[in-house]
Amino acid sequence: MQLYNTLSAEERAELIDQAGKQRLTLSFYAYAKIQDPKKFRDDLFIAWNALDALGRIYVAHEGINAQMSVPAENIEAFRETLEAYDFMKGIRLNVAVDQDDHSFLKLTIKVRHKIVADGLNDDTFDVTNIGVHLKAKEFNEILEDPNTIVVDFRNHYESEVGHFKNAITPDVETFRESLPIINEQLQNHKEDKNLVMYCTGGIRCEKASAYFKHQGFKNVFQLEGGIINYAKQIQEEGLESKFIGKNFVFDNRLGERITDDIVSQCHQCGKPCDNHTNCENDGCHLLFIQCDECKSAMENCCSTECLEIIHMPLVDQVRLRTGKQVGNKVFRKGKSESLKFKHSGELSDVALGSAPKPTDIRQKIKVKKVLVGKAEHYYVKAQVGLFTIENQELNTGDTILISGPTTGNQELILEKIMVNGTENTIARKGDRITFEVPFRIRLSDKLYKILKD
Numbered sequence: 435m436q437l438y439n440t441l442s443a444e445e446r447a448e449l450i451d452q453a454g455k456q457r458l459t460l461s462f463y464a465y466a467k468i469q470d471p472k473k474f475r476d477d478l479f480i481a482w483n484a485l486d487a488l489g490r491i492y493v494a495h496e497g498i499n500a501q502m503s504v505p506a507e508n509i510e511a512f513r514e515t516l517e518a519y520d521f522m523k524g525i526r527l528n529v530a531v532d533q534d535d536h537s538f539l540k541l542t543i544k545v546r547h548k549i550v551a552d553g554l555n556d557d558t559f560d561v562t563n564i565g566v567h568l569k570a571k572e573f574n575e576i577l578e579d580p581n582t583i584v585v586d587f588r589n590h591y592e593s594e595v596g597h598f599k600n601a602i603t604p605d606v607e608t609f610r611e612s613l614p615i616i617n618e619q620l621q622n623h624k625e626d627k628n629l630v631m632y633c634t635g636g637i638r639c640e641k642a643s644a645y646f647k648h649q650g651f652k653n654v655f656q657l658e659g660g661i662i663n664y665a666k667q668i669q670e671e672g673l674e675s676k677f678i679g680k681n682f683v684f685d686n687r688l689g690e691r692i693t694d695d696i697v698s699q700c701h702q703c704g705k706p707c708d709n710h711t712n713c714e715n716d717g718c719h720l721l722f723i724q725c726d727e728c729k730s731a732m733e734n735c736c737s738t739e740c741l742e743i744i745h746m747p748l749v750d751q752v753r754l755r756t757g758k759q760v761g762n763k764v765f766r767k768g769k770s771e772s773l774k775f776k777h778s779g780e781l782s783d784v785a786l787g788s789a790p791k792p793t794d795i796r797q798k799i800k801v802k803k804v805l806v807g808k809a810e811h812y813y814v815k816a817q818v819g820l821f822t823i824e825n826q827e828l829n830t831g832d833t834i835l836i837s838g839p840t841t842g843n844q845e846l847i848l849e850k851i852m853v854n855g856t857e858n859t860i861a862r863k864g865d866r867i868t869f870e871v872p873f874r875i876r877l878s879d880k881l882y883k884i885l886k887d
Contacts, residue, residue, distance in 0.1 A: 437479050443539035446488070450535050454812025456506040456838070456876035459530040459537040459685060461662065463549065463637040465497040465561065466521035471545045474498075479543050481515040488538040490684070492546045496556070497521075499549035499637055501684055503538040506877050528635050528662040530683070531669070532690040535876070539686070552641050553610030558648075565631070565643030565654035570667035573630070573657050574676050582628040585616055587638045588682070591721060591767045595689060595698045595708040596661075596679025598632060599783045607766050609638050617649055624650045632657035632664075634681065665692050678783060680708045695785035700725035701773035702732065706787025712762075715740035717755030721767040736761070737772035802885040803835055809879040812871065819871035821881050828861045828883060836871070838879035845884065846871070 441449070450457070468474050471493045478491070482502075489502030504512045516522040530537070568576060576582050577598070586593045586603045593603040602619070604612040620629065629651050631639045639656040647654050657664055661681045668675050679697040680689040688710040700707040700723055707725040714734035722736050735741040743751055761770065768776060806828055811820040819836075828834070830851055836844045852868045853861045861867045 437476055439540045439542070441540075446539045447536055450539075451814045451874065453505075454814055454874060454876075456533070456879075457503045457535045457537070458506050458509060459501075459503050459533055459687070461501045461528045461530075461635045462516075462522075462525055463497065463499045463635065463640070464522050464525055465549075465640065466519075468493065468495055468497065471495055475543045475545050478515070479541065482512070482543075483541055485512055485515070487512055488541045490538065491543040492549045493543065494546045494549050497549050501538070501635075503535070503685075526659060526663070528659050529666065530662065530687075530690055531665045531681075531692070532687065533876075534685075534687050537685040537687050550637055550641060551608065551610055552613070552638075552645075554613070554641065554645060559644065560648065561641065561644045563644050563647055564640055565629075565647065565656045567658035568630075568655050569658055570664045570673055571671065573632075573655075573664065574673060576628060576630055576655060577676055579628060581626065582630050583620065583623060584630045584632070587612055587616075587631050587633045587642050589767070591710070592634070592682035593781060594768070594777055595710070595723070596677060596681055596692060596695075597697075597781060598677050601632075603781050609642075613642060613645060617646070620651075625652050628653045628655060630655045630657075632660060634660045634683065635662050636660040661692070665690075678785065682710070691789060694789045696787040696789055697782065697785055698723055698777060699775045699786060700728055701768060701775050702728040702736075704775040706785075708789075713737075713740050715743050715751075716760075717743065717751065717758065718761035720761035720765060720770055722770070722773055723768065736770060739772070803882040804885065805880060806834070806883050807867075807881045809836070809838075809875045809877060809881065810866070811877075812875045814874070817870055817872055818868050819875050820866065820868050823861050823863055823865045823867060825863060826883060827863075828867070830859045833884040835882040835884055836875060836879050837882060838876050841873070841875055841879050844873060 475493050485508045487502055487504045489500060491500040516525055577584060584598055584601045586597050586601045587609060589607050590605050597603055604615050606612045629646060631642055633639050636659050643654050643656045661677060664677065665681065675693050677692050678695040679693060680691050682689050696706040696708050698708045699705065702724060705725045707723055709723065710721055711724045711729065711734055713720040713736040718736060718740050720736045732741055733744065735744060743754060804826055806826050807821045807823040809819060810822055830848050832848050834846050834848055848869060850869060851858065851861060853865050
């Protein structure tokens with residue numbers, strides 16, 4: 435019975451590419467009384483490993499906290515594994531705005547003392563007496579109330595690249611640090627102000643809102659589903675985003691863009707930038723913000739010292755770091771003295787720059803497009819896509835558009851197509867076709883025919 439990973443991250447990435455199928459990055463949490471976290475953990479690993487689900491999950495006697503990557507075709511089966519437990523029936527899955535098939539490359543489920551390190555003694559207050567949940571529209575409305583104080587319960591390296599306007603952004607590196615700081619800072623506003631809080635996916639605010647109600651705050655509110663769910667709702671409902679910049683996430687993406695605003699700087703040169711990286715030196719591995727130019731010049735390193743180290747023989751690198759803690763433990767994330775441009779605490783709501791917009795061929799030429807079919811598979815080595823024709827006819831020489839949330843909008847001219855396994859010049863409804871595609875496609879991608887004016 436397999437209860438642990440048997441593949442390396444590199445091997446898993448190769449298998450994902452070969453499968454050519456879309457994966458969904460998502461997160462969820464639930465507070466509940468779990469009698470045997472170890473058995474719960476093992477049962478989940480067996481069920482999720484069978485579905486090719488990957489991610490980083492923490493379980494404890496108090497519940498579960500999960501960030502995951504699940505094949506899109508297995509999402510309903512995955513939900514069934516959750517709803518096998520009463521406390522997860524109807525649970526909200528926060529699906530990422532930006533998808534990346536490589537967001538997680540291992541399935542890691544750890545048993546912890548707590549699912550979020552909050553430093554609180556849960557026996558001293560009612561953890562179920564939480565603040566009022568607000569959806570995106572309600573959250574926007576309460577932010578306009580002059581009696582509202584909005585607090586970011588994330589860490590400084592998260593809020594630095596994106597935050598809600600006018601939010602208090604504590605200069606902290608852990609959630610547990612922020613609780614006493616905010617409690618002390620707002621002591622005189624327990625009854626006269628709306629205490630409105632937010633975090634990435636909602637789990638930190640779930641505990642924080644109960645804690646602050648216990649501390650005597652009368653009007654406590656929290657953003658339902660956190661920034662992830664807020665971003666989804668403003669897109670679906672056409673609402674104004676009160677959040678500016680990028681939402682830091684704890685997977686290989688390190689962030690998903692909410693607005694085009696860049697509110698932070700490269701920590702090395704000061705250029706507007708909000709891309710996090712980890713120092714290439716394994717003996718440092720410091721998390722910091724680095725622009726493309728510095729990334730190239732410094733070879734992903736945070737300092738000239740680390741740059742020199744990565745060019746040493748591996749045996750010397752290992753010797754240097756033996757017995758030492760890595761930079762993320764020695765320094766505060768993004769706070770090494772080698773980094774000149776560092777910000778945290780009271781951050782500006784003014785954008786320093788704007789993120790480049792992805793190229794969309796519909797902005798270049800006037801086109802009409804008609805939906806023809808959908809992607810079924812991508813053969814990585816052969817660079818061939820398989821599609822099912824659901825509408826219209828498709829002919830060699832046609833201009834097509836392959837479109838999807840991760841693929842973007844890619845234009846091709848059909849030079850040769852295989853129809854139901856045989857070379858042909860025309861495909862009709864119900865046919866399965868293959869043709870060369872010089873980029874990776876995903877299961878959810880749509881196939882359009884371009885009709886030019």
